[in-house]
Amino acid sequence: MTSPESEAHGPETTFADLQIHPKVLQALSDVGYESPSAIQAETIPAMMAGSDVVGLAQTGTGKTAAFAIPILSKIDTESRTTQALVLAPTRELALQVAEAFSRYGAHLRVNVLPIYGGTSYGPQLAGLKRGAQVVVGTPGRVIDHLEKGSLDVSHLDYMVLDEADEMLQMGFAEDVEKILAETPEYKQVALFSATMPPAIRKITSKYLHDPVEVTVKSKTQTAENITQRYIQVSGHRKMDAITRLLEVEPFEAMIVFVRTKQATEEVAEKLRARGFNAAAINGDIAQAARERTIAQLKDGTIDILVATDVAARGLDVERISHVLNYDIPHDPESYVHRIGRTGRAGRAGTALLFVSPRERHLLNSIERVTRQKLVESQLPSVDDVNAQRVEKFRESITNGLSNPGIDLFRKLIEEYERDNDVPMADVAAALALQSHDGGEFLMTEPPPEKRRERPERDSRDDGPPRKRRDTRDDLATYRIAVGKNHRVMPGAIVGAIANEGGLHRSDFGHISIRPDYSLVELPKKLSSETLKKLERTKIQGMPIKLVLDRGPKPFRGNKPR
Numbered sequence: 335m336t337s338p339e340s341e342a343h344g345p346e347t348t349f350a351d352l353q354i355h356p357k358v359l360q361a362l363s364d365v366g367y368e369s370p371s372a373i374q375a376e377t378i379p380a381m382m383a384g385s386d387v388v389g390l391a392q393t394g395t396g397k398t399a400a401f402a403i404p405i406l407s408k409i410d411t412e413s414r415t416t417q418a419l420v421l422a423p424t425r426e427l428a429l430q431v432a433e434a435f436s437r438y439g440a441h442l443r444v445n446v447l448p449i450y451g452g453t454s455y456g457p458q459l460a461g462l463k464r465g466a467q468v469v470v471g472t473p474g475r476v477i478d479h480l481e482k483g484s485l486d487v488s489h490l491d492y493m494v495l496d497e498a499d500e501m502l503q504m505g506f507a508e509d510v511e512k513i514l515a516e517t518p519e520y521k522q523v524a525l526f527s528a529t530m531p532p533a534i535r536k537i538t539s540k541y542l543h544d545p546v547e548v549t550v551k552s553k554t555q556t557a558e559n560i561t562q563r564y565i566q567v568s569g570h571r572k573m574d575a576i577t578r579l580l581e582v583e584p585f586e587a588m589i590v591f592v593r594t595k596q597a598t599e600e601v602a603e604k605l606r607a608r609g610f611n612a613a614a615i616n617g618d619i620a621q622a623a624r625e626r627t628i629a630q631l632k633d634g635t636i637d638i639l640v641a642t643d644v645a646a647r648g649l650d651v652e653r654i655s656h657v658l659n660y661d662i663p664h665d666p667e668s669y670v671h672r673i674g675r676t677g678r679a680g681r682a683g684t685a686l687l688f689v690s691p692r693e694r695h696l697l698n699s700i701e702r703v704t705r706q707k708l709v710e711s712q713l714p715s716v717d718d719v720n721a722q723r724v725e726k727f728r729e730s731i732t733n734g735l736s737n738p739g740i741d742l743f744r745k746l747i748e749e750y751e752r753d754n755d756v757p758m759a760d761v762a763a764a765l766a767l768q769s770h771d772g773g774e775f776l777m778t779e780p781p782p783e784k785r786r787e788r789p790e791r792d793s794r795d796d797g798p799p800r801k802r803r804d805t806r807d808d809l810a811t812y813r814i815a816v817g818k819n820h821r822v823m824p825g826a827i828v829g830a831i832a833n834e835g836g837l838h839r840s841d842f843g844h845i846s847i848r849p850d851y852s853l854v855e856l857p858k859k860l861s862s863e864t865l866k867k868l869e870r871t872k873i874q875g876m877p878i879k880l881v882l883d884r885g886p887k888p889f890r891g892n893k894p895r
Contacts, residue, residue, distance in 0.1 A: 382407065388530075413489075417490060448471065449461075449469060450475050489518075493524075592660050656684045818849050820874050837864070
């Protein structure tokens, strides 16, 4: 088996060839990893030799193992001091990186501690006090612990900036530089990024010493063994569309991607109501529950996982044969990350995408970035669905006839037929009706869609039509107490609220920065737990004082990128 999120670098290279610690090698063997990916085969020897490293690679190339393996191989397990610090842009990624360190260090006496916003300081403070040789954290919470004096980085030997471009896009540039300035000058630094914008170049030239640059290029950003199709469907018909697909499309396991945490629960609940084994996973789900859900997906207890982008990062389940983009991502890179959850270990995979007529521009962007043309596919018809239902019904009868327990029920039905003079076919039909809960067995055609006629523009109006912006029904406008006078930027607002409140960029709508305050579109139904977390959020050192805005709507502004 190849290393996680990667293809084998080549049959001539194994992890045993890379001079890593025997106990780390044993842990890799335990989980079945033998051959390193391209970035691992080049990065691990460089880091083992003590060089700083700049790794340019997309998510899905196995870069977590590329830095975790050499750090674990060289760390002093006898010392309780913090020797390695990994910065990650989101709490979900911080958790995944921490899990990877624990997995690869399973046979070492090493304490790994994730620290991130949106959760209590208590367990983190206790973990730091006990001594954590490896700390994985988000920039905001790391700075909080540095200011409290609870995190000591004076003995730091290794530092990693994971998904550095993502951190900078979220407004963490100042935080990252502030943390780097607090660490010893002579430490080993590894920086991993999908792109190399000027801001990243600035950090590498300022804080890295003669780094080895490792670049993993790919001819196309999506695997050739993944078949990609799209289906044109209006938003309000998506549930009908996914029902048809799940009934007709042969699949082993599927991830259904949606944009918001709320949608994960709603879609999963509707699928369960239709008889499918589905579960939701999002940033609000506790780690223990997440692990249980993924274990159920692996063992076949559930077949469908409804997830947000961030919640599914790092998910590696071989039986996932299909990925369905229920909500089309606004960012083509997100599409690449999503469909990378299928087609693992050289197996064939299928990626499906729902597209509404007004989302065609997003489809065009995806095709341009991936350099692949998606094939349009037609939704299964009502006749297709009904034919499949009838076939499954017939199969259930055939399977039932071979069950040893049939003898008892045959005797009972024969008695009923004799006592009530009812034909056997009628008895069988009545029992079949009971097994389907009296529900409608065959699907019927939905009513035709009514076309909305656009009002004609008054010919006397010589000005251009007013530009409309897309609105989302799941968002509400909130006011925060920082604005232009406080020199805040949209990225800083998104970064602070996302990390402290456990939100993702897809949870944000438009942002309008006014002189003394800003207006931010966030999910209408923020949980009380999330609101409580946001009460403590600060931007530029100032409390944001988040409240629901009662002013006029809608507003125009900048949308976070």
